[in-house]
Amino acid sequence: MTNLPETPLLDTVTTPADLRRLKPTQLRQLADELRQEVISAVSVTGGHLGAGLGVVELTTAIHYVFDTPRDRLVWDVGHQCYPHKILTGRRDRIRTLRTGGGLSGFTKRSESEYDPFGAAHSSTSISAALGFATANQLSGAPGKAIAVIGDGAMSAGMAYEAMNNAERAGNRLIVILNDNDMSIAPPVGGLSGYLARIVSSREFLGVREALKRLARKLPRSLHQAARKTDEYARGMAMGGTLFEELGFYYVGPIDGHNMDQLVAVLENVRDAAEGPCLIHVVTQKGKGYAPAEAAADKYHGVAKFDVVTGKQDKGAAGPPAYQNVFGETLAKLADTDPTICAITAAMPSGTGVDKFAQAHPDRSFDVGIAEQHAVTFAAGLAAQGMRPFCAIYSTFLQRAYDQVVHDVAIQNLPVRFAIDRAGLVGADGSTHAGSFDITYLATLPNMVVMAAADEAELVHMTYTAACHDSGPIAFRYPRGNGVGVALPDVPERLEIGKGRIVREGKKVAILSLGTRLAEAQKAADVLDAKGLSTTVADLRFAKPLDEEMIRKLLATHEVCVTVEEGAIGGLGAHVLTMASDEGLIDAGLKLRTLRLPDVFQEHDKPEKQYAEAGLDADGIVETVLKALRHNSAGVAVVADGARA
Template structure:
């Protein structure tokens, strides 16, 4: 790690008001210092790097021109807002980014008045900014609303729904399209390639080629003029036709790293009296840091790294494989066996492991862009035609397609396979990315089969089971992070639908575990055994359909039963309670307790601290059992993770 950079001009900036006091000629220096400060901070904390580096000049120019926070500034997704945080009074805490009790990795309303709208999921900025702009219009407030949205986020339909409605805001709405030709993965689909097609059209190419011939041998200052003329010609040739059809006055493309030029353009836009305006700024993801420029996808999100070499500190390596990699390898194996297996992702090929699948089966891999709703219905169409689609989407992002899950998949009982990565708590990414709700929102749906992998071996079996399941939709959830280091099977097994397994036999206490809290359930059982309480541990495997036979047996043959899951209320435990209630088991004096995520949005923190806060570690399971038995010989040692 390197020392902090020397930043004499940035040191004078306590708020955007200080940026507005600077001359335009000072802004390039401020941008350079801001970029170095961000690189230094993220090298210590880890986090999203490339996106923020690409918007440094935009950040400086916007805060110089507009009267934030009275003028509302909304960053789409929010992972590009680190420079914004530094210049809005949070520089002294920037090295707490994504740490427990520190700054969020995204924009957050409770963190600063300069974060008027929280964002961590894509493509919401224009809708939110439209709401602010119309509210200002209705109240007579002079404030404007500025949305900064990336070209990848523009692949989502919600952005266009908002733009279609934007006339209601008039000139109070300004959209800045941050076109870096790279979201997390390269943008895909017709809309994301629209601008590229236009700027390569015959009209534009003819102007460009003519300019090249005229200025090829001119002195360097004239070459610079030629480049600016080319940019102007590009804007003349394209005209932003799509955006103008949606009612926006289009400006661009403009150089998103020419901070002085940006200021002039944004001043004109600020003072315009037309309707809503879109400024098309071309930027480079990772700008100003060579490793990030050369490998934008790998430097989208980073762990701690050395500033000089760019080498990321990924630990000693050689440990258990990540669940994402286990899923990817299992799916590749299924695709080799069955040419009807296809894979779908929503702009997250590397995040879901489908980049591995794509290398071997490029014609059977479909990245639909940031369009989860489309991904699910597209998968439904494939399934209706006899293919076996695996729709690999983070649990938190699958929420965006719930209507499609219900109407296009479940009602029609189509065999779409859902692989829900990052299920459960996710550490530094916090509540916006936690996969807390999938059990609750999937287990309510008729025809749905829902599995939760307890470890990497179980995940392999479940992928195989999904591939062979043609009688309706089926889903598997698995966490962020690495497996347990278990020996992988030579061949996967096909699991019986709705059947769990006994991991350990006992007589007095039954722990019904769903998913990756199984290891903690086994630890809890050992601690209970040490207290003379014979304990059964069951890996239930299925949240739906429930293994009713096994549940009845456990509830009627043990004095205490505890369900454990890494999901919100309304999931596995709630369905076990319903079964027990329907069959009168609770009336018979059963001591049944459910353990789940608390009914709060948990802030970002180290995973083990999050589990302690949630009460889902072994000591908490033991405490729950002993309280049910009205035994008081328990104390939780949070540091040692043991029972006193």
């Protein structure tokens, strides 16, 4: 879209202080303009669309009622924050979302004082907001803490752990449940909105507090009966009994797109002397943009799109996406193996489990945003003789590491971990990068760790995992499409701990793990052209290592370089340890490890991220040439094209 929307009222708002100078009657127009600005911006950059459109009115009302940034506002999950960014001084950069050097697609402390807490994973907001509220309470500082939790984040146990400890924060803590899939309450009508305004009003709370004081003077049995009657009455009308039991005063459900209701309820809660409060707000994902309303799942995260038609620019059709290769392969294997089942944590399409679920719905389990439960559930299935595949993004599997160790690895249970989004992920940045799984899995006894070099290898590894019943096994693969190799008609069971030689050479050996194999081969082409005969090996396994192959390559090549899409402590560290333990490193061998740098890399295009990390062909060539230049044997090296 080249023409920007007309936003005369929004043009007067740079910060929430400007917003708070508006009349209440102007807020509806401002929200409408804000929604159009979000649609326009995301059409240019791509990103998370549906969730942000659903909280336009809520975002406007919060910044109008509360004194942000003194009042701390935490978004959970952070991809709901695009309207928030526009209202907090970042509108002039909103069309740089998720691009190199531009705005993050999530809240980020280093980006703005209005982002007090980064949130890109889910279900952390109540704990963080409780920390803000308690710190203010202890120091006597003013300010409230508001946690907006939604888009499935309330399905994770951490949210309830925080709520169970929130009572001491008193009225400094406000939790807003953004219920955007109608999973908790029935559709909201005028009566429920009216009730919410009544029970949050100062008059109602005053009467209620007086009655509570009176009830305390009654005999214990009558006091408890009065309390239960109050809770039961509001629970019957509004469904808040669970939150009341956790110590919260429950208000709702209210219509999250009714600006008058939102402002009135938020003002009542802001001024209340009651303890921690939970406001249940019902919103519609994709609100105000017809294509997103009609297909909330397809417009949750979008590529660039045409605002008029809603058609997304997904580029020319290419090789199949890795997650679809996994899902379809697993579904075929399950056709003849009734013990295969699949578990995912709220990411069925992102992991390819949706493909499996279409064929085998009774053996497909989406447990919600509950990675810890997913892993231990899979462990229980495995202990009872099933063959569970636990499909979780690398960055999200971090949330269940104790379960991987305690419930799976120690018990040597054959849980299969399908680890999607391994390596760098581009626009989603450091919070979603799969940087650490090789390191945190390969260190565990009993664990097998594989990495697919291409989509055909992923088919073989899925089958290998299905056949592996002697303990836990993991295989990792990246975000995006494959490299275009033909998929095998019949999958091959790989020998555990055995790699393959892709091309033979004599002077340089590149030991690759995962999808950097293509760059390793490009590097070999350059090195061969310089007269440096190069071997390329696809190790396939980070654990157990193919020690026989590695030993031979170290003994017969002058320079050996390991290449992996993971942080320090992974493949390179294991190869170095093996070489050191066996006394293979001497003055004549140059062994180098290429891995992700020891920093959290900012969002950018993946190819730029890998170049920055030195994990592209140029980086591999440069590493080899530098190693040879330092060779005391005085090897002549032609360094044309090497980077400084």
